[in-house]
Amino acid sequence: MRVNLTVNGRAEAVDDVWEGESLLYVLRERVGLPGSKNACEQGECGSCTVYLDGVPVCACLVAAGQAEGREVRTVEGLAEGDRLDPLQEAFLECGAVQCGFCTPGLLVQAHDLLARVPEPGDAEIREALAGNLCRCTGYEKILDAVRLAAARKAGRR
Amino acid sequence: MDFLRPTTWAEALAARADRPDAVPLQGGTDVMVEINFDVRRPGALLDLTSIPELATWERAADGRLRVGAGLPYARVVAELGDALPGLAQASRTVGSPQIRNRGTVGGNLGAASPAGDAHPPLLAGDAVVEAESAARGTRLIPAAEFYLGVKRNALAPDELIRAFRMAPATGPQYFSKVGTRNAMVIAVCSFALALHPAERRVGTGVGSAAPTPRRARAAEEFLAAELDWTGGAALDARVRSRFGELAAEAASPIDDVRGTAAYRRHAVAVMARRTLGWAWNDYRKQVEACA
Ligand SMILES: Cc1cc2nc3c(=O)[nH]c(=O)nc-3n(C[C@H](O)[C@H](O)[C@H](O)COP(=O)(O)OP(=O)(O)OC[C@H]3O[C@@H](n4cnc5c(N)ncnc54)[C@H](O)[C@@H]3O)c2cc1C
Ligand code: FES
Ligand code: FES
Numbered sequence: 001m002r003v004n005l006t007v008n009g010r011a012e013a014v015d016d017v018w019e020g021e022s023l024l025y026v027l028r029e030r031v032g033l034p035g036s037k038n039a040c041e042q043g044e045c046g047s048c049t050v051y052l053d054g055v056p057v058c059a060c061l062v063a064a065g066q067a068e069g070r071e072v073r074t075v076e077g078l079a080e081g082d083r084l085d086p087l088q089e090a091f092l093e094c095g096a097v098q099c100g101f102c103t104p105g106l107l108v109q110a111h112d113l114l115a116r117v118p119e120p121g122d123a124e125i126r127e128a129l130a131g132n133l134c135r136c137t138g139y140e141k142i143l144d145a146v147r148l149a150a151a152r153k154a155g156r157r
Numbered sequence: 158m159d160f161l162r163p164t165t166w167a168e169a170l171a172a173r174a175d176r177p178d179a180v181p182l183q184g185g186t187d188v189m190v191e192i193n194f195d196v197r198r199p200g201a202l203l204d205l206t207s208i209p210e211l212a213t214w215e216r217a218a219d220g221r222l223r224v225g226a227g228l229p230y231a232r233v234v235a236e237l238g239d240a241l242p243g244l245a246q247a248s249r250t251v252g253s254p255q256i257r258n259r260g261t262v263g264g265n266l267g268a269a270s271p272a273g274d275a276h277p278p279l280l281a282g283d284a285v286v287e288a289e290s291a292a293r294g295t296r297l298i299p300a301a302e303f304y305l306g307v308k309r310n311a312l313a314p315d316e317l318i319r320a321f322r323m324a325p326a327t328g329p330q331y332f333s334k335v336g337t338r339n340a341m342v343i344a345v346c347s348f349a350l351a352l353h354p355a356e357r358r359v360g361t362g363v364g365s366a367a368p369t370p371r372r373a374r375a376a377e378e379f380l381a382a383e384l385d386w387t388g389g390a391a392l393d394a395r396v397r398s399r400f401g402e403l404a405a406e407a408a409s410p411i412d413d414v415r416g417t418a419a420y421r422r423h424a425v426a427v428m429a430r431r432t433l434g435w436a437w438n439d440y441r442k443q444v445e446a447c448a
Contacts (some may be wrong), residue, residue, distance in 0.1 A: 001160055019158040019202060020192045041193040043186055043256055044341065057259045061189040063182060065160040066206050109255070111303030129255020145162075 005067045010064050016063045021145045022101030024059035026067070028072060035104045039133075046132030049105035056112045058070040058131075075104035078111060079152050087111055088112045090149035091142075098136035106132045133143055159201035166208050166319070174315040179203040183211075183227050186252070186257035187218030187268045211319070212262070222281045222325060224285070226263025233262065241323060243278035243330030243349050249369050250274055250368040253341050263318045266303065269310040269369075276370030277349030277362030278306065278332050284323040288316040295319070296326050302393075302406040304369035328352035329439035331432040333425045334364075345416040348404065348428035352436050354443075355388045361429070366408035373407030376400055377427065384437070392437050397417060404429035 003014045008075065014030045021037035022041070025031045027050070031063055042058045047061040047092075051073035078085040087110055090096070097103050106129065113128040120128070126145050134142060161179060163169040172179065177201030182417030184186050191197035205211055211227030216235065218378040222240055226232075230248035232443070234257070238245040251257050251274050267288060279300040286298045292315060300321075303311050312318065330351040347364035359377040364370050383396045410421035 016231070019160040020198070022189060022193060042190045043252065045256060046253065049255055054260045056255055058255045060193060061185045061259060063160070063185055063189060063192075063202060063204065065162060065202070066185065066204055068162065068207075081437075127340070128254055131255050 001065065001110070003064050003068050005069065006071045007033065008073055012126050014064075019063075019065065021064045021068045023050070023052070023062040023072070026064045027059060033074050033076050037101050037104055039101060043092055043131075044133070045102070045105070046109060046129075047102050047105040049108045049132065051108060051112070056109050064087035073108075075107050078107060085111065086152050087114065087145070087149040090145040090152065093149055094141045094145040096137060096141040102132060102134040102136075106134070106142060108144075110149070113146070114150055114153060119154055120146070122147075158199065161201050162207055163203070163205070164207045164211060166289075167291075169203065169205060169208055169317060170204055170315075171291050173182055173317050174291045176201050176203065177314050181205055181267060183264045183267075183326030184256075186256050186260040187264060192334070197419075205317070206343045207291060214320075217322065220324065221322045223320050223322050224262065225320050227261050228263075229255035229259055229261050240281070240325035241267070241278070241282065241330075242326055243281055243295070243332050243351055244275060245325070247274040247334070247349065248330040248332075248346070250332070250336075250339075250342075250344075257342075262321065266310065266318055267312075269304055271304075271367060271369055272344045272347075272365040273370065274332075274334065274344060274347060274364065277347050277364040278330065278351070279321065279323070280370060281349040281351040281360035281374050282323050282326070282330065283360060285323045286311075286318060287320045287322060288312055289319045290315045290317075296324075303374055304371070306367045307322075317362045326351065328334060328354040328443075329436035331435050333428040333432050335428070343415065346408070346410065346421045346424050347434060348425055350429070350432040350436055352440055354440065356384060357381055357384075361404065361407075363404065363408050363425055365415075366425050368408040371407060371427070373404040374408060377404035379403055380433070387444075389441040391441075392433070392448045397433055399448070400433055401426035401430040 039045045039047040043058045050059045180199040214224040233248040247393040265273040284300045333343040333346040344365040346366040349362040359380045361373045403424045405426040410418040411443035
């Protein structure tokens with residue numbers, strides 16, 4: 001089947017989509033955006049997190065056809081041209097990225113948190129990121145990065 | 158496989174009747190896992206996410222809430238925390254934020270897992286499931302009659318869940334769940350309690366401790382008779398512990414990877430006592446405030 005959707009502001013018409021296919025597969029294999037990662041395909045790891053109509057979801061659990069006519073924003077859509085989002089910069093500076101597999105999902109999920117709660121407390125950060133697994137960093141540097149990005153956005157640093 | 162995408166409820170009911178091989182799809186947090194892992198290859202997916210009214214709720218003429226089957230947990234938490242506190246608490250424990258943004262109470266009912274977190278508060282709050290078919294129209298199924306077996310519910314093959322109906326809370330409601338982490342856990346077991354002061358009734362729901370979610374009726378009746386509804390007198394330790402015992406007796410748990418039957422029985426009793434402590438504490442404050 002054909003699926004029409006908007007990805008990072010661009011209209012896409014994707015053909016030959018299998019009816020049981022996930023949005024994650026469409027993004028990675030058909031639209032050519034491999035930023036969102038496939039690590040579990042069962043909603044457990046969060047590495048495939050994307051915005052669907054502005055709401056963060058696991059792309060592996062969205063059927064491709066459910067994205068028809070909707071707007072998707074992936075990690076590739078967070079930067080403005082060459083300018084990284086402050087959250088992306090904070091991840092780099094804080095050493096919140098090791099193998100990087102979890103990073104795209106964490107970025108989208110944390111991006112949503114900061115949009116909703118500009119200055120989150122630690123408990124709020126932990127709760128917001130509870131569905132994103134990282135096997136490398138031990139999470140502390142990820143928390144540092146989110147705190148730094150929040151502080152910068154609030155003009156405190 | 159076909160992908161059916163009705164945009165009106167009437168079309169959805171017609172498609173459900175025409176295509177017995179179709180699997181309804183809402184948040185996909187159960188269905189897509191099965192498809193991704195090749196556990197299920199239905200003839201069609203019947204996507205319900207383009208039917209706007211499923212993702213809304215309203216106050217019906219009789220004062221009850223009518224909550225669309227497609228309302229995601231995140232919105233239950235954000236919008237119905239005051240009216241349906243037990244369900245909102247349970248919703249807050251489901252999966253992760255991403256899962257709560259997508260997963261729905263209707264999907265929980267459709268899957269009818271004994272461990273589904275929405276079920277205990279629906280039972281405790283006397284929720285009624287609104288099922289509908291093109292051929293026979295609307296059928297109202299009390300939650301207590303909805304769960305028939307492990308992952309089996311009372312829906313006929315041509316029916317879809319339109320909504321559930323539940324009265325807004327008139328007394329304290331609590332939900333408690335045992336798991337290995339505070340997020341992303343299927344309940345080892347769970348318990349919901351609702352006090353209904355106007356009728357001097359108690360509602361309960363026991364989760365993940367029997368083939369289906371179920372009420373602990375003997376515990377409800379015992380407690381309703383023992384509570385000092387008028388004066389709000391402090392709870393007797395004997396009442397609290399007997400309530401826990403009766404709640405545990407309603408369970409018929411199994412040993413599995415998540416816990417043993419003996420542990421589950423013990424935990425149900427503990428959760429019943431705890432939720433009662435919280436609820437009665439709140440209730441006494443209400444009584445004092447009115448005095
Ligand atoms: C990582 C992860 C964590 C989870 N954690 C929890 C948890 O903590 N607690 C919990 O209870 N669940 C949990 N779940 C399971 C799942 O999220 C819930 O059961 C959720 O309520 C399903 O809703 P959905 O809208 O995604 O359903 P779907 O997957 O879309 O559908 C589920 C079932 O309901 C049927 N169905 C859907 N809508 C209708 C309708 N309107 N009429 C008739 N049938 C319908 C479908 O055919 C299917 O059988 C988890 C799942 C994942 C992937
Ligand atoms: S790949 Fe989607 S949550 Fe893991
Ligand atoms: S950096 Fe490797 S999984 Fe997080």
